[in-house]
Amino acid sequence: MVSHANRGGWVGRSLRRVEDPALLTGQGRFTGDLPAAKWVRFVRSPVAAGRNVRVLAPEGAMLVTAAEITVLRPIVPMLHKFKYAPIAQPILARDVVRFVGEPVAAVVADSREVAEDLAECTTVEIEETTPLVTTTAALAPGAPAVASAAAAATVAPANPVPERREGIVPPKLDPRTGEPLRDARGRVVLDYDLATPMMLMHFFPAGLLGLGLTALLASFMSGMAGNVTAFNTVWTYDLYQSYIRRGAPDSHYLAMGRFATVFGVAISIVAAYVAASFNNIMDFLQLVFAFVNAPLFATFALGMFWPRATGHGAFTGLVSGILAAAVHHGMSLPAGAHVGVKGGYFGVVTTYPSELAQTFWTAIAAWVTCFVVTIVVSLLTRPRPAEQLHGLVYGLTPKPTDDVKRWYERPGPLAVIVLTLTVALNLIFF
């Protein structure tokens, strides 16, 4: 039997609908069909600005005004933007109306038609005032405030947060409640990731601000581009081409490099979600460095200055250094943190007052382990002949002399100048 369905696709076929069985079989029940359901229509302000709002309802109408729903709090918008001041919006205007069409009362009736008629019969008495039509008029001195002090007060949190600010660094806000986050000791947590943007906002006027943000984004992008390029190069050239597949055509390695780029960007997106659980990006970066850079530092130092170091020693040392970092990180926890990406996954043996303290001890454990293991394994394995180490180990490499160059072409004097400037500026702005 030949099926024609595939040839023509879905066109002309009878398709069985599977969604919403209750609606398809006529068994749906709607709120409007409930006997207790009522219709609501709003009475709206006919003027753009006014005060002393009085609502006169027709005989027998069921009317809800702002005075009767004081238990309902005004709607407060939530928008996470710099310098954004949320203005509470009342559900029904009371005393003051601020735009044409602002609801001042709700009429409740049994049918839509009756509710609409009653709403139209309702008279609203408003003492009209001069509306603010432009932002320039609103910003002029002596202009009436659109949001009254009472509306602004309803926005303020019931228990005001004690201010703890260091310079212009803002507090970190809970993304769900919009309230400042607090650490284990009840202090407000500051959002150091916003230090640079806030500095730009604070000191730069419009004009230079755009240039500053552009420069900031450009540096992010160039840093990202550099890291992605480094990632796919190291993977494709140093690992894939050297150890996994040799002698393939260039197009093969090019494709592998492109895949590595996509993969690397995907990893960094995942890492961003992990980083979001840290207070700032520096804390997370230090943790990564404790795992990767701390043992690598011991390997580099030994490799550069100790001719007796061997490849086996370096590899064993590096791996055991990373393992030591994992063991230390897995057995400790910063105060107030939960077991997970912040440590403690091997059982919490000790706690540290902060994440940075834990990270530094992790780095120390990793460095010391790598240093000791590299030395021990190097001494147990066969040394490399000295002639192979020329240009690699400091003691076996001829030193370049730069006596012939002028002082500003030599790194030494320049380093002294930079260091002096750094110390002096830090002392001035301490």
Added chain:
Amino acid sequence: MGIDLRMPLGALFGVLGLLLTLYGAATRGQPGTEPTGVPVNLIWGVVLLAFGLWMLLLARRARRASKM
């Protein structure tokens, strides 16, 4: 021969500097444009413009020298 990097560099800084200088001069003294009390738009505009022009000048000189 590759492109002389000083040309696009000078053009970029020159255009940005010109924009910022004009904007800074036009909004001089208006509220909100000088949060630190310094006409920073104008000053930085002039600095960027000068740097851009200097780069363009160097590029022009090098091109003339290579032609001769």
